Amino acid sequence: MIAIVDYKAGNLTSVKLAFEALDCPALITSSSDAIRAAERVVFPGVGAAKSAMENLRSMGLTEVVREVAETKPFLGICLGMQILFEHSEEDGGVDLLGVLRGKVIRFPDVPGCKVPEIGWNEIAANDPRGFVRTHDEYYFVHSYYAEVTPCTVATAGYAGVDFSAAVRRGDLFACQFHPEKSGKTGLRLLRSFINEPSSEGRP
Amino acid sequence: MLKKRVIPCLDVRQGRVTKGVRFKNNIDLGDPVEMAVCYSDNGADELVFYDITASAERRPIDIGMVAAVARAIRIPFAVGGGIASLEDMERVILAGAEKISVNSLAVRNPQIIAEGAAAFGRQCVVLGMDPVKSARCPSGYEVTTRGFREFTGMDAVEWAKRAAGLGVGEIVVNSVDADGTRTGFELEITRKIADAVGVPVVASGGAGCPEHLRDAFLEGRADAAIVAGILHTGDYTIPQIKSVLDAAGIPVRLRWD
Incomplete structure (x- = not known):
């Protein structure tokens, strides 16, 4: 099962629908237990970094997100990628999760x-697992x-x-x-994410 | 490089896509979900749906249609018409739309823009405006509402600047004079607004051939352009339009399979 982390930061419906289009059921959840129990975790998000961080804290999800980002196949999307870094200039400066430097x-x-x-x-890519390729075109929305x-x-x-x-x-x-x-x-990218062996399945 | 977007527009009335001229004389064109899938499969960069009678009939937008479209396509789409409150905006977003287009509502209650941007992010809130040539406004264009039924006395450029300041993520400039005429976009007001605001501007109304989109991008300085009639009737396809844009040196997305 895929867990889509719900921390009240934007539209999760289209993420869930995209996985359903690939015949892959996904659960929208804000339960730490459900996130820990999932085979893979998707961390989406749109909107502002500060309110997203506040939501993560008030919903008690900061630690579990940090944890599964290290231990499970993990897909951050848009603001869900930005929040993994250390610091954002947004809203006068916000400290983020610091999973990535x-x-x-x-x-x-x-x-x-x-x-x-x-x-x-259009992107230029150098992903060792081939999720993305050079000349791929993707839809961006960000300031x-x-x-x-x-x-x-x-890039x-x-x-x-x-x-x-x-x-x-x-x-x-x-x-x-x-x-x-x-x-x-x-x-195609989401399919790659689904098909990647999870750490439990590895020798 | 960021591509200029080609956005088919589907005007929906009682569950069917229709097309009119200057907001009148609508004819039936087909099922909105089927048409959405067809355009998505054939190179549309985004879609926009307007529930064109919701505002005039003072009824909420058709959420069932929004959910069906969200299930069927994997490209972004905006929805407008009949949005009356923050709650309506939320229902549209939860149904799976990326963007909500506010028009009459924002004129009546500009603060809804700031509230929507704070609640859902500014990228979700699109200002739709229907400017018409008017000597009584400094820019030469006046904002109309409720499908060209009411004049507001508001200057189109001033309204665009104010809305951008309140937090809209994008502005669709739909010329009432050009709508459905196929004589080309109203380049002057498109350019005036594109130059006046820091957010993307979408040209709308009047596309009659691919060269009109080229003009909207090069002369109107638009970031995206809406097409309706010429696609719906089959006179042109999105690949045909994009090949003309590509030949003119305009960056467009050319692969979608």
Whole structure:
């Protein structure tokens, strides 16, 4: 079973529907036990980092998310990727989960580049497990971006900046874009996530 | 590089997609879910649905249709028409739509933009506006509401700036003068608003051929363009439109299989 972490940070329906389109049942849950019991965990999110962190804390989910991000096949999406880093410039500065080293920064104001970045952007990828490929196009919606770090496995460019489109550390994969809204390309990525052997299944 | 988006628009009336000219004389075109799947499979970057009579009839939006569309397609879509409250917005989002388009409601109650942005994130809140040429506004364009039934006296550019300040993530500029005429987008007001706000602007109303979209991107400085009639009647396909845009050097998404 896949657990989709519900911490009142945006639209989980389309994530669940995308997994259902792949005949893979997914449970939307804010129960730590259910998250720990799941084979794989999806950590979505849209909206603001500060309120998302407050929700995680008030719902008692900070520790379990940190834990499963290290121990299970884990997919962070959009704000669910950003929150894994250490710090965001958003809302005057927010400390994040710190699962990954690095910070989250606002796009600079560049004439002709509207913020938020909304739409399909092309990535350059170097993912050892092949979840994403160079020239893949995915749907992005964001005003802030994660800087490129040693964990970056895909980059995209906007407003004169190269940013982390996807990051990986072991079984943790997280993307700035929305695979659940990126047509067949996105479904292929979700299929890769579902098909990846979980740590329990490994020798 | 970020691609310019081509967005088919489906006007829905009593569960069926319809198309009119300047908001009138609507004809039946088909089932919204079937059409959504067809456009999604054929290169649409996003979709938008308007429940076109909900606002005038003062009834809520058709949530069943929103849920059915969300189940059927894997690209983003926006929904507008008949949104009357924050609760309505939440129901649309929970049904699986990415964005809510507010138009008449935002004119009546601009604070709903800030409330929606705070509750769901600004990327969820789209301002739809129906400007019409008018000598009594400084920009030359006045905002109308309720499907061109009411004039507001509000200047279109000033309203766009105010809405962006309140927190909309995107602005759809739907020219009443051009709507359904196939004579091209109203480039002047599109460009004026695109230059005045920091959020993406979507050109809407008047697409008659692929070159009109090219003009909306190059001259209107739009980030996305809405097409309806020329797709619904089969006169053009999305790949045909995108190949014209690509030839003009406009970045578009060309692969979706």
